[in-house]
Amino acid sequence: MAIATPITRVSSYVAYFGLIFSAIVMAKLPIKTVAARSLIEIPFVLFALLMPFFGTGDRVEVIGLSLYKEGLIAGTGIIAKGTLGILTAIVLSSTTTARELLRGLETLRVPNLIIQIATFMLRYMNVVNDEMERMRIARASRGFEATGMRHWKVLANSAGALFIRSYERGERVHLAMVSRGYTGAMPQDQLHRVSLLQFAQGFSLPIVAALISLALAVIG
């Protein structure tokens, strides 16, 4: 909704932020976590802050600075919409496990192959990470420290070894799957069903946002 709302309709944005903050409060998310995760937005903020200084057209005076009006509006738009998007993503990712997200995508009929790849990535990220960490420790235990370009060769070798190990693991996993009757299709989840209430809860946020947007468009 926020993307389609012009940034000049300030009341809508106030309402959107109110909505997302109430969602954060209701989800009992620690403010610290939300703040820490929001840091990812900083590059975009920097970019948006530069926008009012470059451009053409009308200028306005803001605390002694002469800024381009269009740039100012666009920059504010980026910051407001970006922050809303990130806060929404944070609420989603902190209230929903990655597994549940994948199940959701499956229900939304995202191609099965993509779901399978994402599912395996989810499962094996930790395994590969641990393996990488063990290799790092093994290197360090024999006195290796990557300090400069001379060491890139060692790191590249490690990366290659990791790739081969993962590839071989892939083969073993496939073997284990085939041994249990895998023929190319992953099981549809049978153990978890989504209740109507969960659906209603999930849809509440976008629906309220849509109502706000519509109402304020009609009034304003």
Add this chain to the structure above:
Amino acid sequence: MTKSLEISELAFAYPDGHQALFGVNLSLNKGERVALLGPNGAGKTTLVMHLNGILKTMQGSVKVAGQIVDAEDKEAISEIRHKVGIVFQDPDDQLFMPTVGEDVAFGPYNAGVRGEALEGAVREALELVGMYDFVDRPPHHLSFGQRRRVAVATVLAMKPEILVMDEPSSNLDPTSRRELADIVRSLDITLLMVTHDLPFALELCERSVILSGGIIVADGDTREILSDSKLLSAHRLELPRGFHL
């Protein structure tokens, strides 16, 4: 009585020309627990891969519960794969689904079990290994011993005719090892256990066979085989120092 497993004159060479099996004869009665012992490179894994048609039989034959294992026959092979449950050595290879429950459901699902029957099968299998409380947990949150037990459950959920375990006691701490032994002992199933852990074999299997150089060189009572130190050392096997039968 039909035998759970009947292997006769099985020979196999890898595409690069390396011959791993030279005529293996082995048969397991229903309900029997047999340890398959042998040094590294004896052909144990190659043999296991024949039991459910992952490797194609080149010469000789493998029969599971009277049914011949033929990797070419797609329909028969899927039936065979539900009769032969293989627990692989690394539980991280075996547990590939995001949660324990989904992983245990994988085998029965592929066999066409759905709905409540599927939930029942998952529950039953996990209870057999004492891991039902972990049904919704991701595998990487479990200890190694717990993952090994779940790996056993994934196979038990398929209600196999024969359970094949590849080095089941490897990397387990003594308590996990004992817990696994208790679980295996409680199962009423034909078992082929591939292992180097001779005390573990003695604890669980009344009968042992030694595979060495691609043939079965000994087949008999576990205690007798393990007390023949000449036989053991001829095939790079030995009891742990200080271990007495």
